[in-house]
Amino acid sequence: xxxxxxxxxxxxxIRNIMREFALERVAPARQELDExxxxxxxxxxxxxGMDMMGLYIPAEYEGFGGxxxxxxxxxxxLSRICIGVSVSYAANALGxxxxxxxxxxxxxKKYMPAIAKGKKYAAFGLTEANAxxxxxxxxxxxxxxxxxxxxxxxxxxxxxxxxxxxxxxxxMTDKNKGARGASAFIVEKGMxxxxxxxxxxxxxxxxxATRELVFQDCEVPKENxxxxxxMGFIVAMKTLDTSRPGIGAQGVGLAQGALDExxxxxxxxxxxxxxxxxxxxxxxxxxxxATKTEAARALLYAAxxxxxxxxxxxSKVSAMCKLFSTDxxxxxxxxxxxxxxxxxxMREYPVEKMMRDAKILQIYEGTNQIQRGVIGAALIKxxxxxxx
Amino acid sequence: xxxVVCLKQVFSTPxxxxxxxxxxxxxxxxxxxxxxxDEHALETALALKxxxxxxxxxxxxxxxxxxxVLREALARGADAAVLLSDAAFEGSDAWATAKILAAxxxxxxxxxxxxxxxxxxxxxxxxxxxxxxxxxxxPCVTYVRKLAVxxxxxxxxxxxxxxxxxxxxxxxxxxxVGKEINTPRMASLKGRMAAKKAQIAPVNAAALGLAPESVxxxxxxxRIVKMATPPKKTGGIKIDGSDAAAxxxxxxxxxxxxxxx
Numbered sequence: 001x002x003x004x005x006x007x008x009x010x011x012x013x014i015r016n017i018m019r020e021f022a023l024e025r026v027a028p029a030r031q032e033l034d035e036x037x038x039x040x041x042x043x044x045x046x047x048x049g050m051d052m053m054g055l056y057i058p059a060e061y062e063g064f065g066g067x068x069x070x071x072x073x074x075x076x077x078l079s080r081i082c083i084g085v086s087v088s089y090a091a092n093a094l095g096x097x098x099x100x101x102x103x104x105x106x107x108x109k110k111y112m113p114a115i116a117k118g119k120k121y122a123a124f125g126l127t128e129a130n131a132x133x134x135x136x137x138x139x140x141x142x143x144x145x146x147x148x149x150x151x152x153x154x155x156x157x158x159x160x161x162x163x164x165x166x167x168x169x170x171x172m173t174d175k176n177k178g179a180r181g182a183s184a185f186i187v188e189k190g191m192x193x194x195x196x197x198x199x200x201x202x203x204x205x206x207x208x209a210t211r212e213l214v215f216q217d218c219e220v221p222k223e224n225x226x227x228x229x230x231m232g233f234i235v236a237m238k239t240l241d242t243s244r245p246g247i248g249a250q251g252v253g254l255a256q257g258a259l260d261e262x263x264x265x266x267x268x269x270x271x272x273x274x275x276x277x278x279x280x281x282x283x284x285x286x287x288x289x290a291t292k293t294e295a296a297r298a299l300l301y302a303a304x305x306x307x308x309x310x311x312x313x314x315s316k317v318s319a320m321c322k323l324f325s326t327d328x329x330x331x332x333x334x335x336x337x338x339x340x341x342x343x344x345x346m347r348e349y350p351v352e353k354m355m356r357d358a359k360i361l362q363i364y365e366g367t368n369q370i371q372r373g374v375i376g377a378a379l380i381k382x383x384x385x386x387x388x
Numbered sequence: 389x390x391x392v393v394c395l396k397q398v399f400s401t402p403x404x405x406x407x408x409x410x411x412x413x414x415x416x417x418x419x420x421x422x423x424x425x426d427e428h429a430l431e432t433a434l435a436l437k438x439x440x441x442x443x444x445x446x447x448x449x450x451x452x453x454x455x456x457v458l459r460e461a462l463a464r465g466a467d468a469a470v471l472l473s474d475a476a477f478e479g480s481d482a483w484a485t486a487k488i489l490a491a492x493x494x495x496x497x498x499x500x501x502x503x504x505x506x507x508x509x510x511x512x513x514x515x516x517x518x519x520x521x522x523x524x525x526x527p528c529v530t531y532v533r534k535l536a537v538x539x540x541x542x543x544x545x546x547x548x549x550x551x552x553x554x555x556x557x558x559x560x561x562x563x564x565v566g567k568e569i570n571t572p573r574m575a576s577l578k579g580r581m582a583a584k585k586a587q588i589a590p591v592n593a594a595a596l597g598l599a600p601e602s603v604x605x606x607x608x609x610x611r612i613v614k615m616a617t618p619p620k621k622t623g624g625i626k627i628d629g630s631d632a633a634a635x636x637x638x639x640x641x642x643x644x645x646x647x648x649x
Binding site: 009010013014016017020021024025046049050051052055064 | 573
C-alpha cells in the first residue's frame with residue numbers, strides 16, 4: 001500500500017488528471033521532443049484548456065486558486081514522464097511569482113489572466129554570465145529616464161526564453177548599494193530594445209527552451225517596476241523560496257518515473273531462467289530506490305503544506321525539499337539505468353533520458369551546495385535566537 | 389444548437405476472452421471506459437460548442453454504473469447528462485437500445501443534432517446510430533470524418549475504405565463519426581470537480597412511456613445462440629524464399645493442388 005498523505009479530493013483529482021495527461025499525451029511525445037529539442041507548445045496549450053496552467057494563480061486573476069501542494073502534485077505527475085516538459089510548465093510559475101508576490105493589483109490583473117489560461121508564457125530573468133549563485137553580482141542595469149526605465153545587459157540560461165511573453169527581470173538601479181541596489185521589472189516580449197540571443201544545447205531537459213535575453217537600451221514603462229526600487233534581491237529570494245518545492249516535485253516525479261521503469265523491467269527481464277527481480281541483490285537496490293523516493297515525497301509534501309499554512313519564513317524547508325528530492329532523483333535515475341543494464345544505456349528505453357535530465361535538478365534554482373548554504377544559514381539563525 | 393451525444397460504457401481488455409461454459413466475456417485485468425468512437429462523437433459536439441455555440445447533452449442507456457461515462461463527458465464540457473436505466477432494459481439488442489435512446493432523446497426537448505460513434509468496440513454492429521435516426525424519422529449520415537456548419541445545413545465528408553464522399557444534410561439529423569474526425573480533449577480540473585457534484589437522476593421505462601416487454605430481451609428481435617472464441621488461425625505453409633525460382637515453382641504447384649489456378 002502506498003502512504004496515505006491525506007490528500008484532499010481536489011489534490012487527488014489534480015493527480016489523476018495530470019497522470020492521464022502525462023501518459024496519454026506526454027509519454028508518446030517525449031522522445032521526439034528531446035531529440036528535436038522542440039518546445040512543447042501544443043502540450044502546454046492543452047494544459048491551459050485543462051485549467052492546469054493557472055493551477056497556482058488565484059481565482060481573482062482567472063487561475064484555479066490552488067496552493068503549493070496542489071501545484072507540486074501537478075508538477076510531480078508531469079515529471080514522472082518528462083521533466084523537459086514539466087520545467088517548461090513550471091517555469092511559468094517561476095516567472096509569475098514575482099508578480100503574484102510583489103505586484104500591484106493592477107499589474108496582476110494585466111498579466112496573470114493570460115498566463116493562467118496558457119495564452120501567454122512567463123519566464124524569470126535573474127542569472128547572468130557573472131551572476132549565478134551570487135545574485136549580488138548582477139550587471140544588467142536599469143536607469144530611470146522620464147517615465148521609462150532603460151535596461152542594458154544580458155541574462156543567461158533563461159528557461160522559456162524566447163517562448164515567453166512576460167518576463168520578470170532583476171536589474172541594478174543603484175550599483176553602489178550592491179544587492180540592495182537591485183530592482184525587479186516586468187518586461188514584455190516586443191518592448192523596444194529587447195531581443196533574444198542563442199538557444200542553448202543541453203545535456204538534458206532538451207524539450208525546454210534555454211536562451212539569452214538581450215537588453216539594449218530597452219525601454220520599460222515606469223509602472224512595470226515591481227514593488228519599489230531596491231527590492232529586487234528580496235523579490236528574487238522570495239520567488240525562489242516559493243518556487244523551490246516545484247523543483248523538489250520534479251525530483252520526486254522523476255525518481256518515481258525511473259523506479260516505475262526499473263521495477264517493470266526487472267519483473268519481466270529473464271536471465272538464468274528467472275526474472276532478474278528474483279535476485280536479492282536487485283531487490284535491495286529497488287527497495288532503496290523506492291524508500292528514498294517515498295522519503296523525498298514525504299518531505300516535499302510537508303514543505304508544501306508548510307508554505308500553504310501561511311508560514312512566513314520558508315527558506316529552510318523549501319531548500320531542504322529541493323536538495324533532498326533532487327539528490328534522490330540523480331541517484332534513482334542512475335540506479336535505474338543500472339537495473340536496465342545495456343538496454344538502460346540505449347535511447348530506445350526512457351531511463352537514459354531520465355538520467356541525463358536529472359542532473360539539472362541539482363543545479364538550477366540554486367545548486368544543491370547553495371541549498372545547503374541556505375539551510376546552514378537558517379540553522380545558525382535558529383540556534384542563535386534560542387535562549388540558553 | 390442543441391446537440392445530443394449517445395455514449396456507451398464498454399469494457400476494455402487488452403485481449404477479449406470468453407468463458408466457454410457461460411459464454412460470457414471474462415472481465416479481468418481491464419477497465420470500464422467510454423466506447424472509443426463515442427469519445428470522438430463527444431469531441432465533435434464539444435468542438436461545435438466552442439466554434440458555433442451549442443448546448444451539449446450526453447445520454448446513455450445502462451446500469452447505474454454507466455453514470456461514470458456521463459460524468460466524464462460533463463468533466464470534458466458537456467452541459468447536461470441523461471441516464472436511461474431500468475431493469476427492463478437488460479439484454480436489449482441494437483434495435484431495442486436504439487428505441488430506448490430515441491425515446492430518451494425525445495424527452496430531452498428540442499434537439500437539432502445527434503452524434504454517435506460509428507460503432508461500439510464490444511457489439512461492433514454499427515446499427516444503433518442509424519436505428520435511432522429511423523425511430524425519430526430523421527436523416528442519418530454515417531462514417532463522418534469532416535464536418536462544417538452552414539446555417540441549418542451540415543457539409544460532411546464520409547470516409548470509406550476506398551475513398552470519401554461529400555454529403556450535405558439539413559438539420560435535424562443523426563451523424564455517426566469515426567476516429568479520423570478529431571482528437572478527443574481531456575477533462576479540465578474545474579470540469580472534473582463540477583462533474584463530481586452533478587446530480588444525475590436515472591430515467592426509467594415508465595418515464596419514457598416504454599412498455600417493459602417492448603424493450604430488453606423481450607423486445608429484442610436478435611437472439612444470441614452462442615458466443616465463442618474464434619478458432620485460432622493455423623500456421624499456413626511457409627516456403628523458403630532464398631531461391632526465388634524454386635519458391636515460385638512450389639507456390640504454383642501448391643495452387644494447382646488446391647485447384648486455384
